[in-house]
Amino acid sequence: MFGIWGHKKAAEITYYGLHATQHRGQEGAGIASSDGTSLKLHKNVGLLNDVFERAELEQLTGEAAVGHVHYVSHHDTGYENVQPHLFNSQSGSIALAHSGNIMNAHDLRGELEDEGSIFHTRADTELLAHLIRRHGKKVTEEGIASALRMLTGAYTFLIMTENKLFAAVDPFGIRPLSIGRIGNSYVVASETCAFDLIGATFEREILPGELVTISGAGLESTRFAMREQRHLCAMEYVYFSRPDSDLNYVNVHASRKRMGIELAKEAPIEADVVTGVPDSSISAAIGYAEETGLPYEMGLIKNRYVGRTFIKPSQEMREQGVKMKLSPVRGIIEGKRVVMIDDSIVRGTTSIRIVKMLKDAGAKEVHVRIASPPIKNPCYYGIDMSTREELIAANKDMDAICDSIGADSVAYLSPEGLEKAIVKDKTINQGICNACMTGNYPVKVNTGHTTYLTN
Amino acid sequence: MFGIWGHKKAAEITYYGLHATQHRGQEGAGIASSDGTSLKLHKNVGLLNDVFERAELEQLTGEAAVGHVHYVSHHDTGYENVQPHLFNSQSGSIALAHSGNIMNAHDLRGELEDEGSIFHTRADTELLAHLIRRHGKKVTEEGIASALRMLTGAYTFLIMTENKLFAAVDPFGIRPLSIGRIGNSYVVASETCAFDLIGATFEREILPGELVTISGAGLESTRFAMREQRHLCAMEYVYFSRPDSDLNYVNVHASRKRMGIELAKEAPIEADVVTGVPDSSISAAIGYAEETGLPYEMGLIKNRYVGRTFIKPSQEMREQGVKMKLSPVRGIIEGKRVVMIDDSIVRGTTSIRIVKMLKDAGAKEVHVRIASPPIKNPCYYGIDMSTREELIAANKDMDAICDSIGADSVAYLSPEGLEKAIVKDKTINQGICNACMTGNYPVKVNTGHTTYLTN
Amino acid sequence: MFGIWGHKKAAEITYYGLHATQHRGQEGAGIASSDGTSLKLHKNVGLLNDVFERAELEQLTGEAAVGHVHYVSHHDTGYENVQPHLFNSQSGSIALAHSGNIMNAHDLRGELEDEGSIFHTRADTELLAHLIRRHGKKVTEEGIASALRMLTGAYTFLIMTENKLFAAVDPFGIRPLSIGRIGNSYVVASETCAFDLIGATFEREILPGELVTISGAGLESTRFAMREQRHLCAMEYVYFSRPDSDLNYVNVHASRKRMGIELAKEAPIEADVVTGVPDSSISAAIGYAEETGLPYEMGLIKNRYVGRTFIKPSQEMREQGVKMKLSPVRGIIEGKRVVMIDDSIVRGTTSIRIVKMLKDAGAKEVHVRIASPPIKNPCYYGIDMSTREELIAANKDMDAICDSIGADSVAYLSPEGLEKAIVKDKTINQGICNACMTGNYPVKVNTGHTTYLTN
């Protein structure tokens, strides 16, 4: 998610800002702009590059814009669910984009429908538009705050009217949103790597329960909820964010390297080489190698050209041994005892495949080291994970996991080790949410209808 | 380049084999197949993924195939120049693909045209077809050998008729070509990473001046030229090949890591972190860090989504600071003395940009270390480089280079260090061509009309 | 517009039905289907052929479907305005498609927004959804009837829920909608040519003010409005519909031929040949020729390949004489006195061009005969015409028109002649709306905000 206020090239800057965060959603992309009197929108399914050509950007005139890249899990994939959403009324327009998951969305929609509301999409974003509308025809800070107070969940929102840009973070700060400056303009982004790419400077994080209003009058801040201890999603550090981003004042690569260092302290092993599963586990592997003194090697190579038009190998081809995403580097692996660092294990199927690949390439031993604790619980806050039934660590002990993935040994980082790697200074409110590992959910979970998530 | 003989899924295997070597050419792709009685061809400009869908693969029936990915520099980019080339005659068909550069192509074309030959393309591949044809209507091993003897240059060729597959390497072995096995089938590829991806096993390198004939009768070998000392292109190791490939029995990643180690021995420096320019300099950076004991860090991140449909930043945007390909990781760089490892410097413009990027991100010092010797001479053998006028090292001394790229210090690996890093055992003929660095050209250069190169 | 109930290939039949009516809208296309428990939708901007491939049709499962081809004039062209519209709620889904124009749309939207409604589009279709919703969470015949009663205008609607298909025509029957049968299934279409193409048989017209409900229980009919005298749009006969359609029991080609016959009676002229402007004026030209005894000739040819990807001639090319849509047939025109039959004149610019084209091709005289009365008034009922300022007949008398288009004589059919050509039997309620010619508007016009029209 990306927003900007007060820049002549608002839509173009937003395009580049979304580029930096393309890894957060590859199913759709959209940008809405405001020229002070009306809003314009272009969006579609597909990668950002496929959705926009210069002509589309040029039509998005005005000095404010919000953009979004769409992340789809098991839900609707059509155009309707791509964000931002734009609603026009005779009293003005409003564009909305959001990340995360509204846990009481089902109940709130039911109530709204009882009152005659009509929904086009299944997106939580549309829900907020209706709630804001219930507070008056004009979109105000108070109306948005009231609407946000009705939501339970983990989320960030960007809301744009003809002459204001609003940004909000859930009361526990589970999802990240940062403010930056480029010249005299304010920018807002899910990750700070967007600021680096566009040449903006980081200003500060938006706080849990904070609603920020940006307009010609500058930036104003209000609280729509009691301030809680920050519980930033640990998985953002573990694998979701880009290594060059800072989240809550902590660099992601650096935190991953520390995860590798802690993991080395907790679970050392006698071996010849350390290798990481690209891309997200490289940092941890370097940390592990540094701490143990073992050489770090590129034992696995990622094929960069596996795009969406790629012809997938048939079963027959796969049996023949064709493998597309990762290739083992035989010259490095052969005859070696390998420590394979991965960031996490969800269902275990990928690990089975990689361990086998390394053994087939001649590895004498494969020791799997996971740079985060076992994932035993589902996420209700917007990270798409499997159900508990599929989570390997929810159903098997260490020995059984080691057995099932075919490794010579397996070890995970402890929750304490993870916290140590991420949190540098609790006094500046650097708490994390590790509910998927520990089951300690900061926001109470209603297991009935927590259905929708976007990112 | 990739070829296969004797496999029911010849075209499909070729597709995956080309996938592994997609980095060798991204301007066009093609596959020709033989079903024993006729040849079929599909090719087009664009990435392999864009050129082929399943339907096209399925039409390429038969148990033999050759494929090519097209690499264009300053020459023709149209469909005509995409390989393989297919020529039909009443006495049979022939498909050809080649890499490298034929240095006497201009003269040979002139002679052939004088005799009435008509050329469709400017590709050297077509030249060979005419030369083979001059030796008789039937394509024979002898005819190919005679034709190859007329060529001067650095090349590999794959030639397929209805019932044979031929593979050849130039007399000095400047360009690489390897033989593998998958089940009972022979495969031939420019890089061994293609074998790993399709589940084939490496068999051996094709030797300098060797012509291999594969058919129902198995594999036969002949010499078309006096065997010379192997001079495998050093730039294949330095940056062109994939790190997981073995070239002439030497793993590319491992050789790069050794380049970093040698560089550390030759040019150490007091600093805080070592970082590599992704992707090709990472191995050397790890080696440098390992040898010096400095921590290796990901100080530069490559944006994975900059494809061909991407909207390039305007001048105004670039001045604003928008940078798309590489991002510096401020959290790692800030306040540090950085050793920046790069694989080579050609014109120097990229180095200027990266050094500035690191300084802008707060680096206290930037020490540039290049894991290969200065490039001072043009390549006539198929690597697309600048002319001597543009080569920074041909025109400036070390101080001037350091000055012009804005670094605090600059050092290159020595030619001896490079050779040490690549050549493990000269007795198995592991010589390299380093003409672009030293000016020692193994094949005599005619500076008149050495114009065309494909890869 | 097309709908079907009770057919295993509902979506596929709808595709072919829309094909037959593609001339009614070329800016977008969509189909929604119902499988009895949920609705699915696929739509996009573009021609029907571009929007649908087999895969999309196959995903539209179920035995009921409604489809629409989108016609855009000066209004929004984006995806959002393409029909059908689909609205999901926890109590069920509803798909809507409509043709025509709701004249009190602006006022109704204002009232709904005051009550908290949120609109995604500017389409009148969405308005009806809100009005239906105001009558209860479940979509019922009564709710639809009540909603329709709130509308003022000329329209047809198709409304589909999980288990019913509704079809409605405005109280004056200005826009056409017919019922047919294919096997045991009911089909509904804007024009009967859709029935012929899919092999269905015509059953009857839907009457003015009638709401038809089709479900497992068969077809039921109700009145939502006092039955008025039918006022079917005369322009449907004059140029909008396909000649093979029957509208209100009158064949379009036959009516056009009669227009030509009446025109010949009213405005004969001494000449050598009669020619029509293709395609819509051919029928009238044949009638004119038949009545006058003059030979009918193809003096003008339409270029069939001028599609949307066609490169339009530059000003320079047009001055050079390049003309793309129509070509004169010199061999027929040269030296002749030509009667040029056209169906209507709106602004006159096309007539100027064609008369000049004929004269340039050597016509000695060009006598323009228009097979409908002069258009002097705007249409508020869904036909996209110019404003009164642009209508040539609203601003000029016959002599001035003749002068301005460069003809040797001009004559129009009289309103009485037009009615005689169309209406065979008034007792079966075959009245027409000719407001654009006579100013007699059947539905009272509010000139304030009658903005939107789709077809």
Added chain:
Amino acid sequence: MFGIWGHKKAAEITYYGLHATQHRGQEGAGIASSDGTSLKLHKNVGLLNDVFERAELEQLTGEAAVGHVHYVSHHDTGYENVQPHLFNSQSGSIALAHSGNIMNAHDLRGELEDEGSIFHTRADTELLAHLIRRHGKKVTEEGIASALRMLTGAYTFLIMTENKLFAAVDPFGIRPLSIGRIGNSYVVASETCAFDLIGATFEREILPGELVTISGAGLESTRFAMREQRHLCAMEYVYFSRPDSDLNYVNVHASRKRMGIELAKEAPIEADVVTGVPDSSISAAIGYAEETGLPYEMGLIKNRYVGRTFIKPSQEMREQGVKMKLSPVRGIIEGKRVVMIDDSIVRGTTSIRIVKMLKDAGAKEVHVRIASPPIKNPCYYGIDMSTREELIAANKDMDAICDSIGADSVAYLSPEGLEKAIVKDKTINQGICNACMTGNYPVKVNTGHTTYLTN
């Protein structure tokens, strides 16, 4: 085929000229231009509109151009066979385009291959390039004339070098080619409708056996063969050409109308209406109606939107009655005795379908009248017809044909009637080739290897 010399917008004019002749080939399109020093080419498979966008036209600089639209029957469809063909040599370039069929192509290729020639395509065009090359490195009028003299067949050629444009017609003038003027520039086209579209004026036909040379020195003419009696292909008049073209000074529409008139004289029938199969039989139907005094009606409508992306009806749909290309107009057909005029019958399958369609739409009787004689012999001169085995008239007598297509009566125009309709004045050499009807082949047929045809 289209060529132009001496116009600043040569490529653009060629694009529009090809537009007018798009009906002559829809499988590929290409344009080559000359700027006086080099030739440029853009071509691809697909419709003209799909192959060219403005950018491609703008790159085709220079004041001369030749273009071609590709017509494929049972032969190769790939890019290689799309024309023009461009050949580059160190002594100059040459672009060629051709229509028709070279009957001794197989033998000539064999001879050339024996001498070492290599062919890229199976196109006869490439053959001519080799033959011209055999007469010297420079392309001269004499060389072309010599090469043409080696060919046996029916053809037209356009040949462009850096500074000349050549146009040639076979010795019997079987295929048409006309010269026109636009300003000071010469244009050459397969049909005169191209001149009308671009605003050019017709100058004259190129004569049988004539080779025209256009350059800065103006237009020069030479004979490369003894002048024979013109034998212009009768099928060009019957269905292949556009009705607005003049072929050999005879308007196509007018000739078709006369075919209908002659047919009415030869084979009248008592009936209610006359209808033609669109588009090519409309002219003859009008003539037949005029002569008999029966009313001409549009009993069959062609669906304009059946393009290449159209989803074809499945067997199940076709059985259901879905028909896409033609629709019968029930309102006109029902209860009537119909005379159905078609231009020709080849295999008879289309006639079966249309007669059935008319009967299903309620026709009481269907009398088929064919406005040309029965086709009993294959064409070796470039019109793609069935083999003799498939030609219905080669294998059945009139009664059997009538029976098999389900008509109430069938009659064809006589060869004498056809000649009367086409040839106005034999003294100006207006002979026709009717070999497919009579077996009188003007060019001796070698039934061995007459394989390739393009148009």
